[in-house]
Amino acid sequence: xxxxxxxxxxxxxxxxxxxxxxxxxxxxxxxxxxxxxxxxxxxxxxxxxxxxxxxxxxxxxxxxxxxxxxxxxxxxxxxxxxxxxxxxxxxxxxxxxxxxxxxxxxxxxxxxxxxxxxxxxxxxxxxxxxxxxxxxxxxxxxxxxxxxxxxxxxxxxxxxxxxxxxxxxxxxxxxxxxxxxxxxxxxxxxxxxxxxxxxxxxxxxxxxxxxxxxxxxxxxxxxxxxxxxxxxxxxxxxxxxxxxxxxxxxxxxxxxxxxxxxxxxxxxxxxxxxxxxxxxxxxxxxxxxxxxxxxxxxxxxxxxxxxxxxxxxxxxxxxxxxxxxxxxxxxxxxxxxxxxxxxxxxxxxxxxxxxxxxxxxxxxxxxxxxxxx
Amino acid sequence: xxxxxxxxxxxxxxxxxxxxxxxxxxxxxxxxxxxxxxxxxxxxxxxxxxxxxxxxxxxxxxxxxxxxxxxxxxxxxxxxxxxxxxxxxxxxxxxxxxxxxxxxxxxxxxxxxxxxxxxxxxxxxxxxxxxxxxxxxxxxxxxxxxxxxxxxxxxxxxxxxxxxxxxxxxxxxxxxxxxxxxxxxxxxxxxxxxxxxxxxxxxxxxxxxxxxxxxxxxxxxxxxxxxxxxxxxxxxxxxxxxxxxxxxxxxxxxxxxxxxxxxxxxxxxxxxxxxxxxxxxxxxxxxxxxxxxxxxx
Numbered sequence: 141x142x143x144x145x146x147x148x149x150x151x152x153x154x155x156x157x158x159x160x161x162x163x164x165x166x167x168x169x170x171x172x173x174x175x176x177x178x179x180x181x182x183x184x185x186x187x188x189x190x191x192x193x194x195x196x197x198x199x200x201x202x203x204x205x206x207x208x209x210x211x212x213x214x215x216x217x218x219x220x221x222x223x224x225x226x227x228x229x230x231x232x233x234x235x236x237x238x239x240x241x242x243x244x245x246x247x248x249x250x251x252x253x254x255x256x257x258x259x260x261x262x263x264x265x266x267x268x269x270x271x272x273x274x275x276x277x278x279x280x281x282x283x284x285x286x287x288x289x290x291x292x293x294x295x296x297x298x299x300x301x302x303x304x305x306x307x308x309x310x311x312x313x314x315x316x317x318x319x320x321x322x323x324x325x326x327x328x329x330x331x332x333x334x335x336x337x338x339x340x341x342x343x344x345x346x347x348x349x350x351x352x353x354x355x356x357x358x359x360x361x362x363x364x365x366x367x368x369x370x371x372x373x374x375x376x377x378x379x380x381x382x383x384x385x386x387x388x389x390x391x392x393x394x395x396x397x398x399x400x401x402x403x404x405x406x407x408x409x410x411x412x413x414x415x416x417x418x419x420x421x422x423x424x425x426x427x428x429x430x431x432x433x434x435x436x437x438x439x440x441x442x443x444x445x446x447x448x449x450x451x452x453x454x455x456x457x458x459x460x461x462x463x464x465x466x467x468x469x470x471x472x473x474x475x476x477x478x479x480x481x482x483x484x485x486x487x488x489x490x491x492x493x494x495x496x497x498x499x500x501x502x503x504x505x506x507x508x509x510x511x512x513x
Numbered sequence: 514x515x516x517x518x519x520x521x522x523x524x525x526x527x528x529x530x531x532x533x534x535x536x537x538x539x540x541x542x543x544x545x546x547x548x549x550x551x552x553x554x555x556x557x558x559x560x561x562x563x564x565x566x567x568x569x570x571x572x573x574x575x576x577x578x579x580x581x582x583x584x585x586x587x588x589x590x591x592x593x594x595x596x597x598x599x600x601x602x603x604x605x606x607x608x609x610x611x612x613x614x615x616x617x618x619x620x621x622x623x624x625x626x627x628x629x630x631x632x633x634x635x636x637x638x639x640x641x642x643x644x645x646x647x648x649x650x651x652x653x654x655x656x657x658x659x660x661x662x663x664x665x666x667x668x669x670x671x672x673x674x675x676x677x678x679x680x681x682x683x684x685x686x687x688x689x690x691x692x693x694x695x696x697x698x699x700x701x702x703x704x705x706x707x708x709x710x711x712x713x714x715x716x717x718x719x720x721x722x723x724x725x726x727x728x729x730x731x732x733x734x735x736x737x738x739x740x741x742x743x744x745x746x747x748x749x750x751x752x753x754x755x756x757x758x759x760x761x762x763x764x765x766x767x768x769x770x771x772x773x774x775x776x777x778x779x780x781x782x783x784x785x786x787x788x789x790x791x792x793x794x795x796x797x798x799x800x801x802x803x804x805x806x807x808x809x810x
Contacts, residue, residue, distance in 0.1 A: 203710050225709040226718075238707035242725050251721075255712030300711065310710075 154182030154340035155215045155307035157202060162211030164197060171197040173364040174211070179357075181216075184334050184341045186351035189361030190387070195344045198361070199310055202342060204228050215308070226255070231301030231339075233311040237293045239285040245272070245296050246281040252304040271303035272296075274333060291322045298330070302337060311343045315350065327354055348388045352376060360384050382509050385435050392436040394477045395511065398426045406508065408434055412475020414454055418506055431511040436501055441481035443470075443491075444500035453498045454479065458491060472497055560785070567778035575779030585763070585780070592759045595677055595749065596742035602682040603689035603738050604731065611693035612723075615702075626694075629687050637684050641751045644680050645671060648752070677753040681745055685738050692737055696730020697723075736795040740788050760784050 157179040164172040172194045179185050187195035200206040201213065204225035213221045220228060231252070239248050249268045253259055259267065272278050275295040285293055294314060301309055314330075315323040331354050334341050345351050351358050352372040360367040360375055360383075368375050368384045379385035382393055396408040396416075405420045416434070426432055444453045456474035468488050472479045479499055491497070533539060567575055579585045610629070614622055632640060647653050648670040655667035670676060700723060708718035746761035760780060767777035 203706075205706055205710075224714075225706070226712050226714050228710075229712075230710055232707070232710045234703055234707060236701070236703060238701065238703045240704060240707070240722055240726075242722075251708070251713075252711035255708075255717065300707075304712070 153307065154180075154338055156181040156217070157308065157340060157342070158214040158217070159198070159201075160212045160214065162198075162201065162208045162213065164201065164206060164209050170364045172201070172208070175364075175366055176211075177359060177366065177369060179340060179342065182338050182340055183356040184331070184343065184354060185357045185359060186355040187342065187344045187359045187361060188346065188348060188351040188387075189367075190346060193361040194364040195346075195359075195361045196312060199312055199342060199344050202308075203230060203232055203310055229256070229304070229306055229308075231304060231306035231309045233294075233297045233301045233309070233314040235313040235316050237285070237297040239293055239296055239300070241285055243284075244281065245277070245283050245285070245288070248285065248296055249299045249303050251300060256304055267303055268299075271299040274302070274336070275299045275329070290318055291326065294318065294326065298333070302333065302339070305337070306339060308340045308342070309337075311341065313344055313346070315347075316345075323350075330354065352388065360387060362387075377505075378507065379435070379509065382433050382435075382512075385433075385507075385509060390438050390480060392434075392438065392441070392479050392481075393509070394434040394436070394474075394479075396432050396434045396508075398428050398430045398432055398508075401425060401428050408432060408508065410434070410454075410475065411477055414474070416454075416501070416503070416506070417451070418503055418508065424508055424510075426508060426510075433509045433511050435507040435509055436479065437505070438481045440502040440505040441479060442500050443481075443483050443487050444498035448498065448500050452503065453500050455496065455498055458493050458495050458497050461488070461491070461493060470497075472499055474499075563778045564782060567775055567782070571775045575775040576783075578776060579779050579783060588758055588760055588763050591757055592743060595674070595681065595745075595757065595759060596739050598674075598678045599681040599685060599742045600735050600739045602678060603686050604735055606682065607686055607689035607693055607734075608731070611690050611697055612727075614690075614694045615697045615700075629690050632683070632687060638747060638751070640683060641680050641748050644676060644683075644752050648676050648679070671752060672754040674753075674757055677749045677757045680748040680752050681742060684745075684748060685741055688741065689734055689738050692734035693727070693730055696734065697727055699730075700726045733795055736791055740791050740795070743784065743788060 157177075159175055159177045162172055162175050163170065175194075175198065187198055189195045197206060201208055204220075204223065208221060212219055215228070240251065243251070246265075246268055249271055250264055253264050253267055257264075268281070269278065272281065275298050277292060277295045277299065280288065280292065280296075285296065288296065294317075297314070301311075311330075315326055318326065327350060330341075330343075343351075343354065355372055357370065358372050358375050359369045362383055367387075368380045370378075375384055376388050379388065379391075382391075385391045386393060394410055396410050398406055399409050399415065400407040403420060405417050406425065407415055407417045409415050454472075454474050456472040456479065458470060459473045459478060460471040462469040463485075467482045467484055470481050470483055472481065481499060610625070614625055617625070645652070649655070650667045650669075650671070652671070654670060655664075658664045659667060704722050704726070705718050708722045709715065713721060744761055746759060746765060749757045749759050750762055761784070764777050764780050764784070767773045767780065
């Protein structure tokens with residue numbers, strides 16, 4: 141197995157990265173629109189968003205490949221906007237790996253050391269072998285990139301990025317080109333490497349599961365702006381708008397109207413006439429009469445057991461049921477809206493499409509979001 | 514073509530007898546036939562005839578004469594020397610322009626490409642003659658140099674090795690630029706970013722990543738130019754002197770003026786073989802380019 145002493149590789153500390161009011165336009169189109177972010181030293185932060193949301197431009201700006209039109213970029217409170225990429229002391233993993241095809245694995249990994257340090261040959265070899273061990277690719281030193289599989293090339297790319305013990309590591313959809321099984325495996329490894337190194341990791345992805353499982357904090361981006369910045373649980377459980385709610389995981393978003401709001405809680409009426417009361421203490425309160433969106437996550441819904449109080453259920457008809465092996469995905473029509481939820485094969489029993497169903501919902505976990513968008 | 518010949522029914526599975534037009538070799542053969550016939554009739558047959566006639570008439574005499582005569586050795590040397598200088602000249606001038614083409618914006622790139630190919634709108638006999646105006650004893654350059662008092666006597670710029678090389682470089686430079694540009698644009702630009710982010714300045718990134726990756730393209734472009742240069746005769750005929758006589762000019766003189774077809778045939782074959790050997794090498798370098806993943810994506 142690999143027996144690298146983490147202490148050997150541990151960087152001084154991760155770098156803190158701060159973007160202050162940064163903007164960038166390409167040919168008149170804003171790629172980044174007045175973004176401010178404060179990335180904690182040593183944290184693992186994901187930039188998550190659909191393509192064209194500005195996440196890659198943000199990463200390229202931190203790398204120094206793109207100069208901001210406005211705003212400031214700071215590492216550890218020092219402005220670095222004018223410092224060229226090669227002096228920023230960053231490691232980077234590219235989506236396409238960008239390994240040097242004319243160099244062996246050893247030379248690829250040694251590249252940052254040769255550019256940045258004046259290590260003796262034996263020290264250099266030691267550091268390269270250490271980095272390759274960390275990504276579990278020992279023994280591949282003399283191969284050329286074209287002789288490696290996609291997953292192996294990805295590991296070489298990681299070794300090259302971290303061999304110089306940079307305080308900041310950037311990753312641009314590093315697992316995008318790999319199949320699912322390999323991706324799951326490497327996610328765990330990247331997380332482990334992050335823990336061992338202690339550097340700050342900034343990770344661009346459009347895969348919400350990847351962002352949620354790996355990160356300390358998630359920056360959800362949309363239309364060149366930050367839609368929400370918070371811990372994975374915050375952005376998942378307390379989304380600030382319907383975009384974030386539906387981008388992360390599955391979300392049932394039902395248009396509703398607030399009919400009463402007082403100390404007891406907020407009562408909303410759905411389009412089918414059902415009235416639901418959410419307990420007070422929610423993050424957001426709306427005045428009576430507001431149009432809102434009710435957020436119900438599928439995992440907070442269940443088929444109601446017989447005898448469940450009517451106030452805690454929604455009545456509808458089963459529209460569709462899809463078998464997923466360990467569970468069924470149910471689509472339930474309630475008036476003009478639909479709900480998606482999961483049920484175990486045991487609960488399904490003799491249910492069939494078209495049957496009336498009662499869906500129990502967890503008032504404490506439901507959320508209200510501003511309508512619109 | 515030959516490789517796709519039907520080897521008949523295999524012993525393990527008695528293949529059904531297919532109608533002629535369904536057999537695997539039929540379609541390619543029919544489609545290639547016009548081209549092959551054309552090539553055989555107009556290229557391969559005349560060359561074969563030339564080799565055959567040369568050997569039948571005088572045996573190896575022509576070849577022996579060529580390789581033992583001082584005059585022909587001088588012609589070989591001229592050809593080699595001029596071709597090498599031309600190739601190096603084209604490379605030195607063409608590499609920076611080709612590189613610039615890969616880094617400038619789309620609009621400037623289109624403009625430069627137009628400027629590079631513009632000379633082809635003029636026949637190169639005309640372009641070669643225009644060097645006489647520029648390089649002659651009373652040409653533009655000498656007039657300026659003498660007029661400014663930089664030199665006392667007009668420099669000998671025309672009808673010598675210098676003018677031949679200048680003329681040939683001018684003709685071949687666009688090909689060099691386009692060949693290099695083609696090879697360079699297949700280099701993944703993100704590799705330069707990867708080099709920069711990992712500590713290399715622009716110049717070091719160029720030296721350690723871009724330049725080595727461009728070498729395969731450089732080799733094949735140089736071979737292309739060298740092979741083209743070997744067969745030149747108009748430029749040295751117009752703006753060179755007899756001292757710069759190249760192989761093709763000799764062939765012309767032998768065949769048309771001296772009617773010595775034996776030597777002309779032998780000389781042609783030597784040029785042909787040299788070119789073919791170089792083409793085979795060229796092909797090998799092309800494959801190295803592929804091995805390095807130069808044409809991926």
